[in-house]
Amino acid sequence: MTTETSDGAGSAPLAGASHSFATRLGRALPALPGLAVLIFLFLVPLLIMFVFSFWRTNNDFRLVPDWNLDNYARFFVEGTYLRTFLKTLIMGALVTVAALAIGLPFAYFLVRYAGRWMQRAILLAVIVPFWTSYLVRVYAWQAILGEHGALNQFLMGIGLIDHPSTLFVYDDPGVFVVLTYVYFPFAVLALYAALEKFDFTQLNAAQDLGARPDQAFRHILLPQIRAGIITACIFVFIPILGEFLTPTLVGGAQSSLIANLVVNYLRQAQFAEGAALAIIIAAFVTAIMIVFRKSFRVEDVVTSG
Amino acid sequence: MDDLTRAYDRRHFLKIAGAVGATGGLAAFLAACAAGTTATPTTAASSAPLPTAAGSTGPAPSAAPTPGPKGTFNWLTWSDHWYQAELDKINGDIGISANVTSFSDNIDAYTKIQQVGGQVDLVSGDALWVPHYFESQLIDAFDLASLKVSSQLYSVARSFEIWSSAAGYLGYPNGWAPIQVTYDPAHVTPGADSWELLLDPKYRKRVVVEDQPVEVMAYMGKAAGVKDPYNMTTDEIAKAKALLIQLKPNILRLAPQATDTVAALKNGEAWIATINLGADTAVKDQGGPMLTTFTPKEGTIGWMDSEMIVHGGANTNLLMPFLEVHEQAEYVAANFMLNRRPLFNEAAYKLLVNQGQQELADHLLFNKPETVNTMTLKGPGSSTQAVIAAFNDVFGA
Numbered sequence: 001m002t003t004e005t006s007d008g009a010g011s012a013p014l015a016g017a018s019h020s021f022a023t024r025l026g027r028a029l030p031a032l033p034g035l036a037v038l039i040f041l042f043l044v045p046l047l048i049m050f051v052f053s054f055w056r057t058n059n060d061f062r063l064v065p066d067w068n069l070d071n072y073a074r075f076f077v078e079g080t081y082l083r084t085f086l087k088t089l090i091m092g093a094l095v096t097v098a099a100l101a102i103g104l105p106f107a108y109f110l111v112r113y114a115g116r117w118m119q120r121a122i123l124l125a126v127i128v129p130f131w132t133s134y135l136v137r138v139y140a141w142q143a144i145l146g147e148h149g150a151l152n153q154f155l156m157g158i159g160l161i162d163h164p165s166t167l168f169v170y171d172d173p174g175v176f177v178v179l180t181y182v183y184f185p186f187a188v189l190a191l192y193a194a195l196e197k198f199d200f201t202q203l204n205a206a207q208d209l210g211a212r213p214d215q216a217f218r219h220i221l222l223p224q225i226r227a228g229i230i231t232a233c234i235f236v237f238i239p240i241l242g243e244f245l246t247p248t249l250v251g252g253a254q255s256s257l258i259a260n261l262v263v264n265y266l267r268q269a270q271f272a273e274g275a276a277l278a279i280i281i282a283a284f285v286t287a288i289m290i291v292f293r294k295s296f297r298v299e300d301v302v303t304s305g
Numbered sequence: 306m307d308d309l310t311r312a313y314d315r316r317h318f319l320k321i322a323g324a325v326g327a328t329g330g331l332a333a334f335l336a337a338c339a340a341g342t343t344a345t346p347t348t349a350a351s352s353a354p355l356p357t358a359a360g361s362t363g364p365a366p367s368a369a370p371t372p373g374p375k376g377t378f379n380w381l382t383w384s385d386h387w388y389q390a391e392l393d394k395i396n397g398d399i400g401i402s403a404n405v406t407s408f409s410d411n412i413d414a415y416t417k418i419q420q421v422g423g424q425v426d427l428v429s430g431d432a433l434w435v436p437h438y439f440e441s442q443l444i445d446a447f448d449l450a451s452l453k454v455s456s457q458l459y460s461v462a463r464s465f466e467i468w469s470s471a472a473g474y475l476g477y478p479n480g481w482a483p484i485q486v487t488y489d490p491a492h493v494t495p496g497a498d499s500w501e502l503l504l505d506p507k508y509r510k511r512v513v514v515e516d517q518p519v520e521v522m523a524y525m526g527k528a529a530g531v532k533d534p535y536n537m538t539t540d541e542i543a544k545a546k547a548l549l550i551q552l553k554p555n556i557l558r559l560a561p562q563a564t565d566t567v568a569a570l571k572n573g574e575a576w577i578a579t580i581n582l583g584a585d586t587a588v589k590d591q592g593g594p595m596l597t598t599f600t601p602k603e604g605t606i607g608w609m610d611s612e613m614i615v616h617g618g619a620n621t622n623l624l625m626p627f628l629e630v631h632e633q634a635e636y637v638a639a640n641f642m643l644n645r646r647p648l649f650n651e652a653a654y655k656l657l658v659n660q661g662q663q664e665l666a667d668h669l670l671f672n673k674p675e676t677v678n679t680m681t682l683k684g685p686g687s688s689t690q691a692v693i694a695a696f697n698d699v700f701g702a
Contacts, residue, residue: 059687060441061416078694080701087702147574166510166574170558248516253556253700261697264518269416270690 046282053276061269071276081261081277085284088257091172092240095179096187099236100229102180103187111195123192126185134182138249141178145169145250170252178250179240186235194228230292238285375400378426378620378627381414383407383610385644386429386479391636401627403427410517411683418443423617427624431608433535433684435468435476444613445621446473452625454632457652459674467682468611476611477628478649482582483607483680484524487598492576500528500601502577504551512552513566513575516559518696519689523606524579525549527681534606535686542688546695553699570596583645583669607680609649647671 056066075081110119129137144150145168152164168174198221206216222229244259251257258281265274380387380403387405396402406425408414411434418428422443430438438444449455449463455477462478469475486502493508503512514521519535522545526534529544537545557575560566567584569575571593578584585596614624630636634652641648641657647670657666670676686692 057690059685059689061412061685062419074694078698080698084701146572148572170510248559248561252510252558253553256700256702261701264693264697265690267410267412268519268689268693269412270693273690273693 049275050279052272053279055272057270057272063272071273072280074273075277075280081258084256084261085258085281088241088243088259091176091179091257092237094176095183095240096233096237098176098180099184099187100191100232103184103191103232104229107188107191107195110192111198112200123189126188129185134245135249137182138178138246141174141181141250142169145174145177169250170255172251172255174250174252175247175255175257178246179243182246183236183239187232190232190235191225191228194225194231198224234289234292238288241281241285373399373626374622376620376623377402377404378618378623379404379406379424380427380429381406381408381417381425382427382429382612385640385646386610386612387631388640388643391631391639395627395630399626399630401623403627412685415443415685418615423615423619425615426618426620427627428613428615429479429610430476430613431610431684432682433467435611435613436470437685438613439470439475443616444475445616446470446475447614447625449474449477452477452629452632454629457632457634457637457650459649459651461674461677462649465609476613477632479610479612480646480648481607481609481674481677482646483600483605483676484520484579485582485598485600485605486577487570487580487585487588487596488577489570489573489594490597491594493597495597498599498602500524500548500603503528503555503579504548506554508555508577510555510557511576512555513557513560513569513578514552515563515566515579516561518693519686520606520683521579522546522549522692522696523681524601525552527601527604527606530603532681534681535684535688537686537688537692539691542691542695545692546699549696549699559700567591567593570594581646586645586665586668605680606683607677608683609677641666641669641671645669647674649674 052063053071054067054069055063056068056070058064075085110122114122142149146152147164147166147169149169151168152161155161156164168177202220202224203213203216206220207213211219240257242259243257244263247255247257247260258277262274262277262281265271265277378401382405384407387403392403392405408417411431414428414430415434415438418425418438419441428438428444435444439446455463458478463474465478468478486497486500488497488502492511493502502508503514522537522542523534525545525548526537526541528548529541531537531541531545534541534545555577557569558565560569560578563581563584566575566578566580567587570578570584570588571591573594580598582598585598588594588596612628614621618624632650634650634656637648637650637653638656638660641653642662645665647666651674654666654671657663657671666672
């Protein structure tokens with residue numbers, strides 16, 4: 001505790017501390033709304049959900065504080081939840097790989113070879129789908145992939161198939177295609193941001209020093225855009241763990257992902273059961289984020305080399 | 306530097322805060338405009354034509370200006386219980402407007418009323434949900450006979466045992482429908498009369514059912530001979546689940562909405578579907594095939610809904626005058642033409658007959674309200690959680 005002194009010796013540090021506190025408060029003020037959002041709209045609801053996940057829903061659809069672990073046990077005991085979660089992870093991984101495989105060459109071309117105006121125009125085209133409703137975009141895919149949809153009409157038109165195929169929609173391939181479409185822009189934007197900072201003359205230098213193009217790509221480019229790749233993975237993979245709308249609209253009876261099973265509980269006001277399943281998914285996402293966070297360090301190829 | 310930084314931060318903070326506020330306000334406004342679930346009351350009669358039973362514009366029931374209460378009440382209901390031109394007309398005639406909020410399912414409305422109670426004045430609900438609301442003290446009973454318009458109801462609708470209590474009637478009867486099976490005879494062998502049609506391996510990926518786990522399990526329960534499919538025992542759930550496992554390969558998709566079922570039948574992707582009464586006419590109206598529809602011989606589930614007075618509502622005094630007009634035969638008949646399902650207003654049926662719509666009305670069982678007594682009525686069940694677990698087990702990976 002600071003004590004005031006009559007000679008004024010102690011006043012300077014006190015004033016300094018006060019000034020420093022005021023300065024810090026002033027600097028923190030702009031962050032307060034965001035902090036409030038984080039606390040009251042994210043952390044507190046998450047905490048409430050966490051508490052509810054240990055309760056029960058009674059026959060009057062009310063949550064009762066009858067503490068138990070049954071809601072969590074369900075996930076691990078009834079095989080369907082683990083299997084569906086595994087399927088969701090596989091779907092998420094496949095879509096992430098596809099989005100990166102398509103997005104990286106696309107962003108590379110954009111940054112390296114497209115002119116400034118062309119870059120802007122193409123980036124706008126990437127972003128334009130966000131201006132329309134997610135629901136509308138996914139519904140549109142029904143018209144494209146459906147039995148009487150544009151894709152079947154095209155394939156029959158060019159003589160590749162005789163009858164409309166039912167393979168494209170209301171099954172896992174349809175979900176994969178639509179999820180890739182939905183999350184592709186997120187991957188492109190993250191990769192574009194990383195590639196834009198990359199000095200492409202380094203690739204020429206590497207080749208001048210005898211590196212093959214693939215070696216230059218792996219040892220020069222990839223390490224320097226690693227943060228962008230990881231960001232793209234996070235933007236694509238993690239939201240898919242909570243995806244239920246796309247499987248509902250273009251998936252069939254075989255295409256449920258884990259969020260569909262959670263939603264079935266929540267829609268019937270079985271909040272405790274739904275909360276437990278959601279918390280398990282959230283815990284998994286957190287674990288993934290921690291893993292990604294650790295590998296976020298981007299090595300400086302110059303110094304490490 | 307600190308001072309500079311502080312001044313910069315403060316100025317920009319204010320700018321940003323203003324921008325965020327303005328953006329938030331704009332977003333909220335746009336969201337309110339875009340939200341199809343909430344209709345704001347209008348103070349003047351809409352210029353939109355008022356549908357009549359014949360489907361054309363024409364005179365609507367007019368109420369002479371009354372000295373009764375005026376104002377706005379809050380109504381939590383399904384979107385097919387009203388239409389805007391009607392509400393505008395009623396508001397113009399008697400000065401009562403409805404602030405309508407839509408909901409998707411009984412459970413949705415019930416849990417909302419549990420939370421907000423008297424912030425809502427009128428709520429719609431199905432069959433056995435109605436006495437459940439009453440037992441939970443969420444609604445008030447009323448004297449049905451005190452509403453003159455109730456004399457237009459079929460007598461059966463004025464005396465439903467499940468909606469009767471010592472304190473009065475629990476809800477104003479609105480409409481009803483059974484869940485039926487419909488199929489395209491061009492692809493499906495005619496003559497089916499059982500739930501078993503859905504399970505026939507010939508129709509792999511040709512069946513559409515709505516994505517409603519409790520209802521799907523309920524009619525699988527009916528197919529398995531279960532008497533009370535909303536309160537199934539463990540054994541009964543196992544039987545229903547076994548049938549659902551048979552059904553799964555045949556399901557093309559679990560349709561999120563009835564319109565998705567209609568679309569799948571119309572474009573030929575689905576040959577068989579479970580539908581609410583009347584969906585087959587919607588398919589035909591939209592240029593789809595002529596479907597054959599039947600009520601399964603094992604029995605079916607169904608709904609009958611009503612308007613309930615929420616306990617503690619702040620605008621309860623507006624409800625009886627509103628219902629007195631809203632439930633008039635002319636409005637009910639026009640509603641039938643818009644939404645195509647039977648309603649409990651006998652005078653509306655007679656009006657439809659007079660307007661040349663008897664064939665349609667009879668096809669949709671408007672003249673047979675006693676059919677509701679043959680259905681297993683929707684209600685809150687004691688087996689909901691176990692039923693969802695079984696449904697998830699079938700449709701999960």
